[in-house]
Every structure is written in structure tokens, then in C-alpha cells.
Amino acid sequence: MKHIAIIGNGISGITAARHIRKWSDHKITVISAESEYFFSRTALMYVYMGHQKFEHTQPYENWFWEKNRIELKKGYVSKVVPKENKLVFSDHSTLNYDELIIASGSKPNKFGWPGQDLERVQGLYSKQDLELLETNAPNNKLCKRAIIVGGGLIGIELAEMLRTRDIPVTFLVREDSFWNNVLPDDESETINKHIRKHHVDLRLSTELKEIKADENGRARAVITSEDEEIPCDFVGLTAGVSPNIDFLKNSGIELGKGVKVNRYLETNIPGIYAIGDCAEQTEPTGLRRPVEAVWYTGRMMGETVAQTLCGNKMAYQPGHWFNSAKFFDIEYQTYGWVWPKPKDDELHFYWEHSTEEKCIRIAYHKNSRAILGINSLGIRICHEVIDRWLSEEKSIDFVIENFHQANFDPEFYKQHHKAIKNSYKQPLQTV
Amino acid sequence: MNTSIQHNMSLSGEPPVALSTWQKIGVLVGMFGLGILLLAIFNVNFPNKTLWLTVSLISITLGISLFSYGLYTSQPAGIKNDGVWLKPMTSKGLIAWITGIAITGFYIVLYFYPQYLGLNTDKNTGLVALFDPLSRFLNGNPASQWFVYGTLYTVAILAFGIKFLWKYRNNRYEVLRTFSVMFFQLSFAFIIPELMARMNSDSFSLPYYDLKNIWPLNYYNFDQYRVDDFISSGNIGIALLIFGVASILIITPILTYKYGKRWYCSWVCGCGGLAETAGDPFRHLSDKRLSAWKLERWMVHIVLVFSVLMTTAVVHSYLSYDADKYWLNKDTFLIGVAVLIGLLFAVIWIFKRHELEKDARYGAIGFTAIILGLISIHYFSGNNIFIFGPETLRSTYAFLIGSIFAGVVGTGFYPIFGSRVWCRFGCPMAAILGLQQRLFSKFRITTNGGQCISCGNCSTYCEMGIDVRAYAQRGENIVRASCVGCGICSAVCPRGVLKLENGPQKGRINTKEVLLGNDVDLLSLSSSSDTEK
Ligand SMILES: Cc1cc2nc3c(=O)[nH]c(=O)nc-3n(C[C@H](O)[C@H](O)[C@H](O)COP(=O)(O)OP(=O)(O)OC[C@H]3O[C@@H](n4cnc5c(N)ncnc54)[C@H](O)[C@@H]3O)c2cc1C
Numbered sequence: 001m002k003h004i005a006i007i008g009n010g011i012s013g014i015t016a017a018r019h020i021r022k023w024s025d026h027k028i029t030v031i032s033a034e035s036e037y038f039f040s041r042t043a044l045m046y047v048y049m050g051h052q053k054f055e056h057t058q059p060y061e062n063w064f065w066e067k068n069r070i071e072l073k074k075g076y077v078s079k080v081v082p083k084e085n086k087l088v089f090s091d092h093s094t095l096n097y098d099e100l101i102i103a104s105g106s107k108p109n110k111f112g113w114p115g116q117d118l119e120r121v122q123g124l125y126s127k128q129d130l131e132l133l134e135t136n137a138p139n140n141k142l143c144k145r146a147i148i149v150g151g152g153l154i155g156i157e158l159a160e161m162l163r164t165r166d167i168p169v170t171f172l173v174r175e176d177s178f179w180n181n182v183l184p185d186d187e188s189e190t191i192n193k194h195i196r197k198h199h200v201d202l203r204l205s206t207e208l209k210e211i212k213a214d215e216n217g218r219a220r221a222v223i224t225s226e227d228e229e230i231p232c233d234f235v236g237l238t239a240g241v242s243p244n245i246d247f248l249k250n251s252g253i254e255l256g257k258g259v260k261v262n263r264y265l266e267t268n269i270p271g272i273y274a275i276g277d278c279a280e281q282t283e284p285t286g287l288r289r290p291v292e293a294v295w296y297t298g299r300m301m302g303e304t305v306a307q308t309l310c311g312n313k314m315a316y317q318p319g320h321w322f323n324s325a326k327f328f329d330i331e332y333q334t335y336g337w338v339w340p341k342p343k344d345d346e347l348h349f350y351w352e353h354s355t356e357e358k359c360i361r362i363a364y365h366k367n368s369r370a371i372l373g374i375n376s377l378g379i380r381i382c383h384e385v386i387d388r389w390l391s392e393e394k395s396i397d398f399v400i401e402n403f404h405q406a407n408f409d410p411e412f413y414k415q416h417h418k419a420i421k422n423s424y425k426q427p428l429q430t431v
Numbered sequence: 432m433n434t435s436i437q438h439n440m441s442l443s444g445e446p447p448v449a450l451s452t453w454q455k456i457g458v459l460v461g462m463f464g465l466g467i468l469l470l471a472i473f474n475v476n477f478p479n480k481t482l483w484l485t486v487s488l489i490s491i492t493l494g495i496s497l498f499s500y501g502l503y504t505s506q507p508a509g510i511k512n513d514g515v516w517l518k519p520m521t522s523k524g525l526i527a528w529i530t531g532i533a534i535t536g537f538y539i540v541l542y543f544y545p546q547y548l549g550l551n552t553d554k555n556t557g558l559v560a561l562f563d564p565l566s567r568f569l570n571g572n573p574a575s576q577w578f579v580y581g582t583l584y585t586v587a588i589l590a591f592g593i594k595f596l597w598k599y600r601n602n603r604y605e606v607l608r609t610f611s612v613m614f615f616q617l618s619f620a621f622i623i624p625e626l627m628a629r630m631n632s633d634s635f636s637l638p639y640y641d642l643k644n645i646w647p648l649n650y651y652n653f654d655q656y657r658v659d660d661f662i663s664s665g666n667i668g669i670a671l672l673i674f675g676v677a678s679i680l681i682i683t684p685i686l687t688y689k690y691g692k693r694w695y696c697s698w699v700c701g702c703g704g705l706a707e708t709a710g711d712p713f714r715h716l717s718d719k720r721l722s723a724w725k726l727e728r729w730m731v732h733i734v735l736v737f738s739v740l741m742t743t744a745v746v747h748s749y750l751s752y753d754a755d756k757y758w759l760n761k762d763t764f765l766i767g768v769a770v771l772i773g774l775l776f777a778v779i780w781i782f783k784r785h786e787l788e789k790d791a792r793y794g795a796i797g798f799t800a801i802i803l804g805l806i807s808i809h810y811f812s813g814n815n816i817f818i819f820g821p822e823t824l825r826s827t828y829a830f831l832i833g834s835i836f837a838g839v840v841g842t843g844f845y846p847i848f849g850s851r852v853w854c855r856f857g858c859p860m861a862a863i864l865g866l867q868q869r870l871f872s873k874f875r876i877t878t879n880g881g882q883c884i885s886c887g888n889c890s891t892y893c894e895m896g897i898d899v900r901a902y903a904q905r906g907e908n909i910v911r912a913s914c915v916g917c918g919i920c921s922a923v924c925p926r927g928v929l930k931l932e933n934g935p936q937k938g939r940i941n942t943k944e945v946l947l948g949n950d951v952d953l954l955s956l957s958s959s960s961d962t963e964k
């Protein structure tokens with residue numbers, strides 16, 4: 001029986017723990033400084049919005065951990081000492097392990113903006129950030145205007161959150177259209193409009209230059225790259241995240257942007273693994289990026305590393321890329337690779353509903369016509385079907401013809417495959 | 432700068448409270464309508480009752496409609512759960528308790544002290560009297576407290592149904608389902624039975640019959656007075672009696688096989704109808720703990736056993752007193768019931784034993800043993816009476832289950848325990864349908880590959896307290912006896928993970944070790960100790 005210590009009780013650390021327990025009798029300790037029990041970070045927004053209480057974000061009841069002999073330790077690991085197989089906590093206590101999994105997640109980016117550490121300036125990542133937000137922006141009397149900096153997924157979530165309390169929001173986005181480093185122009189434009197429909201003051205091609213303080217050291221206004229001063233009571237910094245690895249400096253574990261791992265999720269030190277947001281793949285699979293900070297990849301790495309630790313050494317082999325999000329009321333799903341602009345040997349087929357905020361985009365190979373990926377807004381797509389079609393390299397013609405099989409909308413929803421088929425037959429629609 | 436600003440340090444959250452103009456008008460109009468009813472309760476004798484009742488009911492409906500119009504149509508269509516856990520009314524605050532106690536009080540008066548509502552043997556007064564004209568118009572008789580209740584119940588489903596329609600206007604499943612419960616309540620539960628009562632005369636008397644109210648929910652359907660009425664009303668009566676038996680033995684199994692119990696519980700049933708409309712703001716209050724699920728399984732099946740025994744005893748007690756009227760005699764009836772239950776049990780045991788969890792297996796054996804035991808003791812002892820007399824059983828059931836559980840607790844406590852307490856813990860009809868849904872049905876909720884982010888919205892908003900996320904995050908289908916197919920889990924899921932479906936039996940119940948998206952070649956270790964519940 002080994003003692004496996006896991007730093008981080010997020011989705012990756014907890015998935016690893018659950019699977020290790022499933023397949024072995026090893027002693028497991030999961031460490032976190034953030035929360036007693038595992039909660040779903042993706043659901044933080046719903047707590048502020050009043051859809052859920054914090055306890056609802058915890059996927060397992062509190063008795064689950066003891067029953068499954070997963071020890072939980074609350075504490076901050078300030079140092080890892082690989083030579084002695086030892087963790088040192090901020091209170092100087094220590095813990096010995098036989099094998100170590102680092103699953104320490106991410107932290108919000110700050111780019112050295114003047115005023116970024118003022119009061120009422122914050123990111124949105126942790127449970128503590130949520131509590132802080134409740135103090136910083138409880139209602140629209142104390143927070144007469146909020147500025148959000150950074151047009152990614154967390155930024156738009158924060159905008160949605162603040163709008164549920166009728167707090168006026170100005171949303172500074174560096175790109176000339178929302179998230180268009182990921183979304184193609186049409187989808188991005190649909191979201192721009194939708195954001196504005198929710199009464200958010202969306203400022204495209206606008207960056208933050210400086211945050212001004214009042215005499216109490218609180219944010220009072222921001223200066224944008226256009227040199228405009230916008231008064232505010234709150235600034236949300238949501239310009240992406242990066243691996244949370246500062247505590248590993250000088251530990252001897254090789255670091256880059258994140259903790260460097262090979263295909264087996266092993267670091268340079270035997271017996272130490274890294275998974276989830278904090279891991280940086282030295283040999284990323286296919287077109288994937290070295291650091292993938294999404295829920296699903298964290299979970300998959302957890303599943304994989306558990307196999308290795310239970311004696312079934314296994315490489316991390318994620319299948320087809322998939323992801324999803326919700327922009328206010330619009331659901332977004334993506335499978336495979338759809339780039340914002342088709343690459344040289346690619347074509348895109350795009351269909352959009354004439355009145356509703358719904359669209360489909362299918363990327364396919366110019367010559368072989370095999371599909372490469374699919375985006376959808378407002379239409380639910382069946383993961384299993386698309387995953388199979390991608391593996392079987394089905395042609396765009398086949399996919400359009402059989403599109404109804406891939407629909408995952410609730411019963412009685414209006415079906416659009418006929419309209420999609422018709423528009424496919426008009427060659428002009430292909431961009 | 433203003434330094435006196437006090438930031439609220441509590442984590443309670445503060446949703447915006449301002450009402451729009453439409454909402455304010457809605458509140459005014461609705462309160463006006465309600466006020467008329469209140470005045471009537473306090474014995475204000477309205478001169479033109481037809482007029483005042485009409486004004487009152489229309490005002491209430493209009494008030495609720497205007498309020499929800501103002502609430503929902505000012506925003507784009509979508510999920511409207513902002514502030515649900517922050518507002519006292521929907522998060523068990525003081526006002527929720529007051530409302531709960533008020534509704535409970537109303538039920539207690541309704542069931543046990545109808546005289547305070549103005550029910551009199553000679554001439555009605557107060558609230559009941561206000562409803563006399565409508566009652567006369569529909570069925571020809573003065574109103575009873577049940578007529579008042581039925582009318583208000585229908586108004587509640589219609590008015591809050593309109594609210595629900597606006598709230599979920601983006602979701603066609605919800606829209607159609609809500610039209611359906613509104614239709615069945617208005618026609619089957621309210622107008623048709625009243626009109627049927629109108630056909631009655633001295634020689635022809637059909638019992639009050641809401642055709643969609645199926646035994647055992649309608650536990651009194653086979654009481655002697657009703658069966659007598661059915662039989663003495665000629666062909667129509669016999670047809671209705673046969674329909675009553677066929678409802679539970681033939682129609683219900685077929686529809687449940689094809690569509691799951693939702694065809695009844697969230698599309699047709701009146702209890703379900705109220706829960707889905709007036710109860711909707713409280714659906715998230717249901718208890719999601721594993722312990723609640725355990726309690727639910729015991730309670731609902733105990734009620735089922737109780738209702739089967741009670742009905743058997745009651746029917747048995749009047750059979751063969753009148754050999755002309757009832758061709759069935761006491762003995763053949765008991766043997767028939769025993770054979771039917773034995774047969775059902777045998778079928779479950781032979782085909783589905785492996786799908787039941789251990790305690791469910793024990794429960795099934797236990798319950799079957801109890802029923803068969805009691806029937807045989809009775810049969811062999813020649814004693815005319817079940818351990819308790821049939822009348823005692825009947826009245827205890829009516830009091831405990833029919834009144835206290837279904838009404839006082841089930842509806843009165845909406846703002847505290849959520850909207851489906853009765854449906855989940857107490858309804859014997861739900862127990863039967865649930866058993867079938869779990870074991871012999873095409874219905875399931877499918878999960879979309881690996882897309883779940885474990886956010887918990889589905890579990891939170893499941894009125895039946897099903898931990899939907901526990902299945903979704905493992906990529907497993909949800910096949911649960913208690914699921915009423917309301918579709919809200921699927922609606923609120925921000926990642927499009929859940930889909931209610933009728934599909935083939937094969938692969939309906941699936942277990943997954945690793946979700947779609949990860950090419951993992953699993954250990955062939957056999958020691959997989961299942962960690963999850
Ligand atoms: C608001 C928000 C919304 C999101 N929505 C989505 C979404 O919709 N879909 C999606 O795919 N992804 C989403 N993400 C990203 C997703 O949540 C992350 O990719 C995922 O949670 C990462 O999981 P993890 O286990 O790697 O790390 P984390 O969840 O960050 O867990 C790491 C834990 O380790 C603890 N820790 C770190 N260092 C130490 C230390 N030295 N000592 C002790 N404890 C330590 C941290 O406190 C933390 O609790 C969202 C993220 C945020 C912030």
C-alpha cells in the first residue's frame with residue numbers, strides 16, 4: 001500500500017483520487033487550501049446569481065470521502081521536497097508521501113496594470129473570489145458600475161453574474177469582436193449582439209491602461225487604451241488564467257509555463273505527476289495546446305494518471321477535442337477543430353437561423369471532404385454521434401444528409417436539418 | 432467620497448427587488464381578487480354573487496398573468512432562476528414559512544372545519560355561498576367546500592400555468608406539457624365531472640368521477656357507494672367502472688411502457704399539475720440527499736401496500752352481500768387479487784431481479800409476503816374482517832394519506848419542502864408507475880457524452896430530489912422510478928447534457944468507467960470496488 005498525496009481538490013485531483021480508490025487500496029490524501037470539500041468551479045457563477053447555494057456546487061455528499069477512505073487535508077503546501085518525499089505546509093507542518101500528484105490548477109492573469117492590486121479589483125477563480133465579489137459588488141447601490149477586463153469565457157460569465165443584480169457593466173475586450181481568437185466571425189458577431197441585448201456596454205478593441213484609486217485605495221475609475229476615463233466601483237480582471245505553480249519554484253521539478261510532463265503525465269522527478277490546468281505537455285497530442293485549462297481535460301488526465309498509479313502505465317490520449325460554454329442564454333458546443341479562419345486546405349459550411357440565435361458551422365477538408373470539426377450555437381449536438389463521425393472521417397455530404405441523427409435538443413424542439421440541407425445545396429453558402 | 436458605505440459582509444446576496452410597472456399592476460389586480468374571497472370568508476355578503484365571483488377569479492388570474500408578463504417578457508427568453516436562493520419566498524425565509532402555514536391552515540379548515548368557510552346544510556354562507564351560482568350553473572346544486580376547492584385549484588393551475596408558460600417560453604417541451612396539464616385540469620377534473628353530475632336524477636346517479644384520476648390515487652374509486660352507483664346507472668355506469676379498472680390494469684401499463692410515468696405525472700395528473708405550476712417556484716427545495724432517497728423508497732411503497740390492502744378489504748367487505756348485483760364473490764375476489772400480485776411479483780423476479788438493488792429486492796419480497804400473508808390469513812380463517820375492519824382501514828387511509836399527506840403536508844408545505852413531497856413520498860399511483868418505469872419502460876434521460884461540468888443545476892432543480900448530476904457526470908443514463916419527466920433538469924443544464932427520450936430497452940441502463948473523450952484502455956483488474964453510491 002502506497003501513500004499517494006494529491007495537491008489540489010479540483011476536478012483533476014478528485015478524479016484521480018476516485019479512480020485510484022476504484023482500482024486500488026492505496027492510502028490517498030487530497031490537499032487543498034481553498035475548500036474543505038470538492039466543489040465545481042464551473043458553478044461558482046450560479047451561487048452569486050442565486051441559482052444555487054454553495055453546497056449545491058459540491059458533487060458529492062460530505063460522508064462520501066470518509067466512506068471511500070479518501071483523506072482530505074486543508075492546508076497550503078508552501079514547498080515540495082522531492083528528495084525527502086515530503087510536503088511542507090505554510091504552518092511548517094509536513095507530510096510524507098510515496099507518490100505525488102500535482103493538480104494545483106490555475107490562477108487569474110494579471111499583466112502588471114497600474115492599480116491591479118487595489119481594493120475592489122479582483123479576478124474570478126476561487127471560492128474566496130466569490131466571497132470577495134459578494135462584498136465588492138453586492139448590489140447596484142454600492143456598485144454603480146463594474147468594469148470587466150478581458151473577453152474570455154470567465155469575463156462573459158462575470159458580466160452575466162453582475163447583470164443579474166442589475167449592476168451596470170462595461171466590458172473591455174481587446175479583440176475587435178468577442179472571443180474571435182477562438183470563434184469565427186459570424187458566431188462572434190452573434191455573441192456581440194447578444195451581449196448588448198443584455199444591456200452590457202461592450203467595448204471592443206479596447207484595453208485597460210490603468211486603474212485609478214480613490215483616497216481609500218479603492219478602485220474609482222479605469223483609463224482605457226482610448227484614454228477614456230470610466231468611473232466605477234468594481235473592476236473584474238478576467239484576462240485568462242495561467243498555471244498555479246509558484247510554490248514549486250526551486251523544488252527541482254521542471255517548470256515552464258506549467259509543470260512539464262511527458263505523455264505519461266510524469267514530471268522530471270520519478271513518482272511525481274502533474275495533471276489538470278497546471279500541467280504543461282511537452283508532447284501535446286495532435287493539434288492540442290500544451291496547457292489546456294478546461295474541465296474535461298483535467299478530468300481525463302485524472303482518469304489516466306490513476307491507471308498509471310495503479311500499475312497500468314498509461315499515456316494521456318485524449319480523443320477528439322470538445323468543449324462547451326454558455327454565453328448568457330446561448331449555448332455553445334464544439335467538437336473537433338473549427339478554427340476562426342479556415343486553414344488553406346479547409347472549407348467551412350455555415351448555416352444560421354434567419355431570426356433565432358442559432359447556427360451551425362462544419363469545417364471539412366477541401367479535397368477529401370472529411371469533416372474536421374463542428375460548432376453550434378443554440379442547438380444541442382450529440383457528442384457520441386459527432387465523435388464517431390470524426391473518427392470515421394465522414395464526409396461533409398454524409399454529415400449534412402444525416403444531421404438529424406446528431407441533434408440532442410429536447411423533444412418537440414423545432415428541427416433545422418431540412419433548412420440546413422437546403423442551404424448546403426446552395427454553393428454560395430460555403431465560405 | 433462617501434466613506435460611510437457599509438458593505439454587506441454576509442454571503443446572503445442581494446437580488447434586485449424593484450418591481451416593473453406591469454408587476455405592480457399585477458400585484459394590485461391579484462390582491463383585489465383575493466381580497467374579495469377574503470371578505471367572503473369573513474362573511475361579507477356580496478349582493479350579486481355571480482358578478483363578484485367572476486370579478487374575483489378573473490382578477491386573480493389576470494393579476495398573476497400580468498405579474499409574470501412583467502417579470503419574464505422584459506428579458507430575453509432563457510433560464511429564469513436569478514435570485515431563487517436569495518429571495519426569502521423561495522429560500523425558506525420568513526415569508527415562505529408564513530405562506531406555508533397559511534396554506535396549511537386553509538387545508539385544515541377545508542378538510543376538517545368546512546363550516547368556517549360557510550358550508551351549511553340548509554343555506555351556504557360566506558365563501559362557499561359566493562360559489563353557489565357557479566356551482567348551480569355547472570351541476571345544478573349549491574356549492575360544497577369541494578366545489579370551492581376544485582375551482583380555486585383549477586384557477587391556480589391555469590394562472591400559474593400561464594406564468595410557467597412565460598417563464599419557459601423558449602422550451603417547447605415545457606410549453607406543450609403545461610398546456611396539457613392546464614387542459615386536463617380544466618376539462619377532466621373540473622368541467623366534465625360537474626356536467627356529469629348534472630345528468631343525475633333520482634333513477635340515475637353517477638358518482639363524481641374525474642376520469643383521469645386513477646386508482647390508487649383515487650383510492651375511493653371502488654367504494655361500495657360508487658360501485659353501486661356505477662352499476663345502477665346502466666351501460667354508461669358499467670362502462671365507467673370498466674374504464675376505472677382498465678385505467679390501472681391496461682391503459683397505464685401501456686402508456687408507461689411507451690413514455691415513462693411522465694405521461695401521467697407531469698402531463699395529466701392534477702396533483703402533478705399544481706406542483707408544476709403553482710409549485711414551480713419551490714421545486715429546488717426538494718431534499719437531494721441519499722438518505723432522502725432511501726426514505727422515499729420505503730415510504731412510498733408502504734403507502735402503496737396500505738392502499739392495496741385497504742381497497743381489497745373494502746371491496747371484499749361488500750361483495751356477495753348482494754348476489755344479484757355483484758357476480759364476483761368474496762372468495763374469488765381475494766384469490767384473484769392474490770394471483771395478480773403473485774404474478775406481478777413473479778414477473779419482476781424472473782426478468783428484472785438483477786437490476787434491483789439489494790434493499791429493493793428485500794423490500795419487494797417483504798411487501799409481497801405481507802400482502803399475500805394477510806390475504807391468505809383472511810381467506811383461511813374465514814374471519815370476515817382484516818386485522819382492522821375495512822371501514823377503519825378506509826377511514827384511516829382517507830385521513831392520513833388522502834387528507835393529511837396529500838393535502839395538508841403535500842401542498843401546504845410547498846414553500847418549505849418543495850413541490851413534490853406528496854408525489855415523491857406518498858403517492859401510491861406514483862409508486863406503481865415508478866416501479867414500471869424503472870423496470871419495464873422505454874423512457875430514460877440520456878446524457879451527452881463527456882459534456883457535463885458537474886455544475887449541479889440539474890440536481891438542484893429536480894423537484895423529485897434526484898441527484899441527476901451523480902449520473903450525468905459519469906455519463907450514465909438516468910433511469911429512476913421517481914422521475915416524473917418534467918424536463919426541467921434538461922432545460923436548466925447549461926451544457927446541453929440531458930435529453931428525455933423514449934428508446935430501445937437495450938443499453939437503457941448503462942454504466943461507464945470512463946467518459947467519452949478519453950481513449951483509456953482500462954485495467955482488466957477485477958477488484959474494482961465501486962466507490963460511488
Ligand atoms: C469561473 C470559471 C468558470 C469555468 N467554466 C468552465 C467551463 O464551463 N467549462 C470548462 O471546461 N472549464 C471551465 N473552467 C475551467 C475549469 O474550471 C478548470 O479547468 C478546472 O477547474 C481545473 O481543475 P484542476 O483540478 O486542474 O484545478 P483547480 O480546480 O484549480 O483545483 C486546484 C486546487 O488546488 C489548490 N491548490 C493549488 N495550489 C495549492 C497549494 N500549494 N497547496 C494547497 N492547495 C493548493 C487550489 O486552491 C485549488 O483548490 C472555469 C473556470 C472558472 C474559474
Ligand code: SF4
Nearest residue numbers: 893914915917918920
Ligand atoms: S430527473 Fe429531470 S425530468 Fe426527472 S423529475 Fe427530475 S428534473 Fe424532472
Ligand code: SF4
Nearest residue numbers: 883886887889903924
Ligand atoms: S448535467 Fe448539466 S446541469 Fe447537470 S451537472 Fe452536468 S452540466 Fe450541470
